[in-house]
Amino acid sequence: GQQVMQIPQYQHVQEGEDFTTYCNSSTTLSNIQWYKQRPGGHPVFLIQLVKSGEVKKQKRLTFQFGEAKKNSSLHITATQTTDVGTYFCAGRAGNTPLVFGKGTRLSVIA
Amino acid sequence: NAGVTQTPKFRVLKTGQSMTLLCAQDMNHEYMYWYRQDPGMGLRLIHYSVGEGTTAKGEVPDGYNVSRLKKQNFLLGLESAAPSQTSVYFCASRRPSGSGETQYFGPGTRLLVL
Helix, strand or coil: CCCEEEECCEEEEECCCCEEEEEEECCCCCEEEEEEECCCCCCEEEEEECCCCCEEEECCEEEEECCCCCEEEEEECCCCHHHCEEEEEEEECCCCCCEECCCEEEEEEC | CCCEEEECCEEEECCCCCEEEEEEECCCCCEEEEEEEECCCEEEEEEEECCCCCCEECCCCCCCEEECCCCCEEEEEECCCCHHHCEEEEEEEECCCCCCCCCEECCCEEEEEC
8 A cells, every 4th residue: 555654763953953854655646745743742734735846835844745746855944942843744645545654753952 | 613622632441441532523524534643653544534424444443443423523432442552542634625635633532551
C-alpha cells in the first residue's frame, strides 16, 4: 500500500537556525498536507499543496511540492521556541484516505 | 462551535475489558476518522466513515469496531482490550473532497490497558 516516509525523525536546533523536514511518497499524490502537533496536543492543519512544483509561504514557513508530486518539504527560517513540536506530512493518492508520515520532532534550544 | 470533542480524555482498562470512545463534531462534516498514535509511529488510521451509516477499515482495524449512527458522532469500540491497544486515540473530521480537505482533530483520548 501507499507509504509516506518522513525524515529526519528528530531535529535539535539552536534558536535562530533554520530547519527542514522532508517527505517522500511511494506513489504519486493528488495532494499533500502538513500538520503541526505541539507537545501534549493534537495535530493542527497548516497547509495543503495540490499542484506540481507548488510553493507556499506562511510567514517563516515555506512549503514545497515536488514536480513529480511524490515529495514535499517544509522549511522554517530562523526558528523560534514557539516552533517546537512534531511536524507531519500526509499524502493522498486518488480517493484514498490520507496517509501520514511518522513526523519530525523539532526541539529549539534557546 | 466546539469543533471536535472526544470522551473520555483518559481511561485505564484491564486486559479483556471493553469500552467505547465517543467522538462528536458540530461542523456538519461528512467524513470522520479514528487514528491511533504511538511513539515513533505517527498517526495510523483505524477506521473511517464517509457518511452517516457507513464505515470502512483503515490501516490497523483489528481489535476495533466502529459505528456512525448519527452524522455528528463516530464511536470506536474495543470489545476485549489488549495491552497492545495502549495508545493515544485521535478522532478527526472533514468536509467531502472538493470543498476543502482540512482534517480537524479532537483533543485525543489516552488509553492505558494493563
